[in-house]
Amino acid sequence: MLRKYSNSRTLGDNVKLGVLTAFSAGMVNIASLLLFFSFSSNVTGHYAILAAELVKGNLYQAAVVLGWIFLFFFGGFVSNMFVIHMNKKNTYVAHALPIVLEIICLVAVGIYGQFFYKETLVETEAMLALMLFAMGLQNGLTASISNFAVKTTHLTGVTTDLGILFSMFTHKEHRKNNELKGKAILLLSIAAAYLAGAVVSGITYMHMGFRLFYAVSLFLVVVIFYDFYKLKLFRYLSNKRTKTQAIQLETIAKQLPNIPEQKKKRTQEEVPAY
Amino acid sequence: MKLWITYSVVFLFGILGLFLLFNASTSPEKVILGKWKETDWKFEKGIAFAADIAAASKAKATQPEFSFHKAEDWEFLPGGYLRLKIAGQQELLTWRIKGRGHVLQIQYGNDRIENYQLTVLDKNKMVLNAESDVQARGISQLIFEREKSETYAQKIQ
Numbered sequence: 001m002l003r004k005y006s007n008s009r010t011l012g013d014n015v016k017l018g019v020l021t022a023f024s025a026g027m028v029n030i031a032s033l034l035l036f037f038s039f040s041s042n043v044t045g046h047y048a049i050l051a052a053e054l055v056k057g058n059l060y061q062a063a064v065v066l067g068w069i070f071l072f073f074f075g076g077f078v079s080n081m082f083v084i085h086m087n088k089k090n091t092y093v094a095h096a097l098p099i100v101l102e103i104i105c106l107v108a109v110g111i112y113g114q115f116f117y118k119e120t121l122v123e124t125e126a127m128l129a130l131m132l133f134a135m136g137l138q139n140g141l142t143a144s145i146s147n148f149a150v151k152t153t154h155l156t157g158v159t160t161d162l163g164i165l166f167s168m169f170t171h172k173e174h175r176k177n178n179e180l181k182g183k184a185i186l187l188l189s190i191a192a193a194y195l196a197g198a199v200v201s202g203i204t205y206m207h208m209g210f211r212l213f214y215a216v217s218l219f220l221v222v223v224i225f226y227d228f229y230k231l232k233l234f235r236y237l238s239n240k241r242t243k244t245q246a247i248q249l250e251t252i253a254k255q256l257p258n259i260p261e262q263k264k265k266r267t268q269e270e271v272p273a274y
Numbered sequence: 275m276k277l278w279i280t281y282s283v284v285f286l287f288g289i290l291g292l293f294l295l296f297n298a299s300t301s302p303e304k305v306i307l308g309k310w311k312e313t314d315w316k317f318e319k320g321i322a323f324a325a326d327i328a329a330a331s332k333a334k335a336t337q338p339e340f341s342f343h344k345a346e347d348w349e350f351l352p353g354g355y356l357r358l359k360i361a362g363q364q365e366l367l368t369w370r371i372k373g374r375g376h377v378l379q380i381q382y383g384n385d386r387i388e389n390y391q392l393t394v395l396d397k398n399k400m401v402l403n404a405e406s407d408v409q410a411r412g413i414s415q416l417i418f419e420r421e422k423s424e425t426y427a428q429k430i431q
Contacts, residue, residue, distance in 0.1 A: 037373035037389075049374070059299035064374040067292050074285075119354070119370045121303045 002095035002227045005087060006147045011182040014150050017223065018186055019193040021142055022152035024219040025135060026197025028106070029153075031212045032131050034205050035113070036124050040131035041139075042154035043072045064125050068132045075136020076143075083144045096224050098141040103220050105134035106213045113210030149183075155191055162187050302375035302395055309421035310348045310400055316415050348418065356380060378402060390416070 001017040004010075025041045032040035039045055046065050053062040079098040086094035109127050117123055139153040151157055165184045168174040175181075205212055347359040356369040370379045371392070378390040393415075394401035400418040 037377040053374075058375075059295055060301055061374045061376065063292055063295035063299060066295070068374075070288060070292070119372075121301060121371045121375055124372055125374065 001223055002099075002145070003092050003230075005083075005091055005095075005145055009146055009149075011186060014146050014186050015189050016226070017142060017146065018150045018152055018190040020219055020223050021138055021150075022190045022193040023197035023200075024216045025138060025153040026194040026199075027201040027212065027216045027219075028131060028135065030198040030201040031205060031216075032128060034202070035210070036128050038128055040128055041135040042156070043069050043132070044154065044156055046072075067125075068129055071129050071133040072136040072139075075133045075138075076140030077136075079137045079140030080144045083141065092227060095141065095145055096228075098137045099220050099224050102134040102137045103217045103224075105130045105137075106217050106220075110210050110213030110217070113213070117210070149186065150190070152190055152194065155194055158187050158191050162191070302371050302392060305395055305397070306350045306369075306371070306378075306392075306400070307352060308350060310350070310418040311421050312346050312348065312416060313419050314415075314417040316417070347421070 001013055001020075004013055029039055029041040032038060046069050050062055050065045050069065053059075053065060078101070082094050082097045086097070109130050112123075112127065117127075135153045139151055142150040142152050162184065165180060165187070168180060169184075201212060204215070208215065349357040349359075350369060351357060354368050354370060356367045358365040358367060367383075368381045370381070371377065372379055376392050378392050380388045380390070382388075388404070390402035390404050392400070393403050398420050400420075402416040402418070404414045404416065
């Protein structure tokens with residue numbers, strides 16, 4: 001999911017990354033709406049609210065919303081900075097670091113909310129700011145490494161693209177186009193995962209409260225460790241295979257000590273003399 | 275190096291602008307403090323729905339999300355306490371402001387919570403929109419005016 005970059009990514013890589021991150025974004029968005037009365041994973045609405053607050057002359061609210069929009073933007077900025085500056089050194093680390101930062105933000109919100117939150121407005125705004133930064137990080141990373149194919153924190157673009165794709169499928173030639181079909185599968189998976197995350201969050205919020213953010217973080221841990229595990233497993237299996245082969249060869253060699261000599265003799269016999 | 279300086283300067287100016295905006299404004303948590311007199315209570319979707327809502331409220335169909343306070347004095351105290359005066363009797367509740375400062379949450383002792391949209395909040399006027407549930411089919415608006423307390427000049431007269 002995280003090892004590959006841009007065009008080297010397969011549809012499967014993008015679907016896996018899209019589903020897991022969209023699920024977590026859906027969870028975070030609904031959790032923030034239920035706990036703080038504000039969305040945290042999409043900023044289109046925030047732009048409209050910013051304009052409305054400016055028109056009404058509510059400078060405080062306008063400043064808050066402007067700060068949130070900036071933090072979402074800054075999340076994307078930081079994410080892509082990691083990707084473009086560290087990609088050549090270690091692709092996996094470059095792609096995993098924004099997710100690690102996102103987990104830190106979400107766990108911080110969970111811990112603060114569970115143990116210290118006194119429900120003041122400043123606390124609410126600060127926690128929403130952290131969540132928007134986290135969502136900016138996630139969206140920036142997924143968009144950056146997938147060549148803008150995967151965006152998982154909001155569904156405006158996804159829904160638009162799906163509308164376009166489904167209208168394209170009215171032509172027979174497009175229906176046979178595997179690339180378009182793949183794109184539709186990816187977008188549908190993202191939309192379904194986001195919705196599922198939102199529903200799960202809505203159901204479990206009453207029981208879990210701020211502990212919900214630990215659950216979201218777990219999904220992101222899966223995203224990080226999936227590739228890490230695959231890399232380690234691959235290395236482990238390769239090493240084990242090599243070791244087993246070496247042991248088997250050694251055992252055979254011990255059981256048949258004369259083989260090399262016989263081989264040598266045979267080789268000498270077989271080789272014609274010039 | 276020059277690029278980094280440009281980026282840092284732009285970000286710093288942005289953050290500075292935000293701080294200036296915060297300083298030029300007052301938090302709704304501070305603006306709301308004090309005594310408010312409920313002056314009007316109306317329904318945005320017309321008075322025809324009032325009967326529906328009142329009936330639903332009496333039947334407790336809309337509880338616990340919504341209830342009605344009429345002809346009350348509201349006093350928002352620091353520390354998140356709200357003193358309601360209803361027909362000479364007092365009730366002490368807790369209040370919180372959520373979101374970007376646009377939601378007023380009032381909590382009763384029995385964990386009942388009411389959420390109001392703070393549509394207008396300035397020095398003299400406060401308008402709360404109480405969104406009722408589907409059964410009530412309406413949005414009520416509670417309009418308040420700040421009670422004039424005796425100023426120092428009035429006291430020494």
